[in-house]
Amino acid sequence: MKLSPTDLKELAQYAREAAQLAGAVIMTYANKKVEILTKSTGSSEASQVLTEVDLRCEKLILDHLDDSVRKYNLAVLSEEQEDDKQRLIKEAFWCIDPIDGTLAFTQARPGYSVSIALVSKTGKSLIGVVYDPVKDRMYSAITEQGLYLNGQAWRPENELRTEQLTLPCDRSLLKRPDFPDIHKAIDQWRTNKGLTQINEIHHCGAVMNAIQALENPPACYFKPPKKEDGGGSLWDFAATACICSEAGAFVCDYKGQVLELNKADSTFMNQNGVIFSTEKELVAVIQSLYSG
Incomplete structure (x- = not known):
């Protein structure tokens, strides 16, 4: 289905809510020692670091977005899950990084965030949401509908x-x-x-x-x-x-x-x-x- 400007606004709210929930979980682990796992993707140290917090946040985000997935027939691509290629079939897909900057997170340094986007099948980013839980700053944008910081219109x-x-x-x-x-x-x-x-x-x-x-x-x-x-x-x-x-x-x-x-x-x-x-x-x- 073709997504209208109103649809995109609703979907952006789903993403902001999911990012906020994940950020709250992340901050309960901030400055605490967490078990560091590894994965075989990518060629850099940063791309191979994984923690239990990544997995917990990913599940929370996916659960929160599930209603939108069913309502709008969306696909999902998330960092810690296998790519099922539905993104190539459906009109749009959620693109999720539950904790970007996991290496910084494990080192108790700022620079990590929650990232959620809605991308069209043609490869255009329709919605972008980034939450920095350290500074409590929520960045969000809808293509051709403007940019927001913590819910307020923003022009950097x-x-x-x-x-x-x-x-x-x-x-x-x-x-x-x-x-x-x-x-x-x-x-x-x-x-x-x-x-x-x-x-x-x-x-x-x-x-x-x-x-x-x-x-x-x-x-x-x-x-x-x-x-x-x-x-x-x-x-x-x-x-x-x-x-x-x-x-x-x-x-x-x-x-x-x-x-x-x-x-x-x-x-x-x-x-x-x-x-x-x-x-x-x-x-x-x-x-x-x-x-x-």
């Missing part, structure tokens, strides 16, 4: 821009042999723009990295293409793609195309990479650094 460009360039970095980016060259090129752009310094942020998961970029312009967050599986998955970028796009930021892959959020062959995003940037010029700088 109305907030003060800093005099430094914010660069949220995944650990995997820092470990790349070409990172010094990447950093040098971005630092040259900073110098040309008269910005004072680069403020690197290293402790967040992919979701909060994109949010950090959005909230601290000028800024960029990116993951270069790579051959091996990894580079983040659909659930790492689906919600923030909607949020950042509604905010007027630039969201694309390294070819300058809209993120393809429902590929048939894989949930990984390594083939074409991802870029989130508050500055159009920075997108071109980042794209120029990848030689293939």
